[in-house]
Amino acid sequence: MTFSAKNLPTIRRRRTMSLHLVPTLGVLLLGVGAMTTQSAAAQDDAYPEEPVELIVPWSPGGGSDTLMRIVANHVEEHLGEPMPVINMPGVSGTTGLKTLAEREPDGYTMGQVHEGLLVAHHTQLTPINWDDFTPVAAITSSPQYLTVNADSPWHSFEEFVDHARQNPGEIRFGVTLGGMPHLHAAMMEDAEDISFRYVGFEGTGARIRALVGGHIDAAMGDISSSGEFVKNGDLRFLAVGSDERMEETPDVPTFAELGYDNLSLNIVRGIVAPEGTPEAQVQTLATALEQTSQEEEFAEAVHNAGASVHFQGPEAFADYLERTNAIVERLAGKLAK
Structure with a gap:
């Protein structure tokens, strides 16, 4: 079974089968089923068996690149395999995500997204949107x-x-x-x-x-x-654009304290997988990222990069993207000029 943004409401649905078989054949089928379940569990336990690539659809040196390299450097200990960062910039961050959408959903290629994908979609720069992927986890938040x-x-x-x-x-x-x-x-x-x-x-x-x-x-x-x-x-x-003044810049006022309650300007960066990536692999990745988010050294590195740790698991991240998508859809007309 696969975990996808498009099948969230039915993620735990299971089909049942009524068997009217002779006892001997029923026992035989149960034995085969047990063997298959054990085999699948063994495969899940083995994942990952090779590096998991992380496509960052932006140029080196920017906020996404800096933060995702911090993630990649720290997650290996919990994932058990390296996560090499592959920069694929172009067309407002959509070139790399187009490549990601075309990759096999085998758990060995991930991609970084933030709200910019939603904007690019609603301004018709790309037909791809967040729900063309399987959300894995949100990991950082950066005030702008x-x-x-x-x-x-x-x-x-x-x-x-x-x-x-x-x-x-x-x-x-x-x-x-x-x-x-x-x-x-x-x-x-x-x-x-x-x-x-x-x-x-x-x-x-x-x-x-x-x-x-x-x-x-x-x-x-x-x-x-x-x-x-x-x-x-x-x-x-x-x-x-943060809710409160940042520790690194105590003399810089927030838009909110200047009287602009609607100018909450932050970028939440997360990781997604190709649609159809098996649920077990998504959960393995999410667990590794959650464990990473709890490290003091990781939090310090993210803080030094001007962001904060902001972990959300697959379903919570999907909910956030869905809510934000509605906001962007409403405001996107202002960008068509």
Whole structure:
């Protein structure tokens, strides 16, 4: 049996069979069934027997790449096999996921997703959506910062908004077109009735480098991609999308405390498998990731990368993706411009 987002309501359904057979044949069939069950259990116990690849559909150096490499480095102890990271960037993070969807559901290829896939789907960049995969687990959550070049005239979100209101379409805002940074920027536009000029980049690393170089005026960043640049005086954080101020940036206000309750800007990163991956293998992977999430060293590494540990098992992660999908579907029209 397989575990899939599309069969969640029936995951525990079992078909029964009424046998009207002679006793001798019934005993024989029961014996064969027991042997088959034991064989399947032995196969499950053996999994995995080789490395489990993790496709990260973004370029090296960005938040997804950094965090998934931390996951891969720590999960091996609990999984029993390495989890090599394979970067496959392109088309707003959908090229690698298209490849994942075409892989055999044998438990030896996983992929990283976040809410950006939902945005890409509802802006028609890809026909693939979250329910074309089998959710395995959510593992981290990263608050997003409105980030500007340190040479810019803006030292607060209020100053940034005032400039945008007085100069519609002037601010060059770097985003992954059809991705979560695009949606987050559009949410700011909607909140204050302002407009930006969007410049597209593949991945966080590329747009943050462009921001440091002065090629754009603003971008959504996080600690892992932008924190060192802020410390070095190259960039400036104006506001953060977390519920409370972050320990690493105590002087940066949250959007909520600035009066924007609807600007909760976070990225939850998780792992999915090709649709049809056996339930036993999904549970083995989820268990290994849950054990990883409980390690102090892992939590510290994730924290140092500007994120927090946020574990959800297969069903809880599927529920989160389903709820978020409804929100993105409602707001996606703002990105079609």
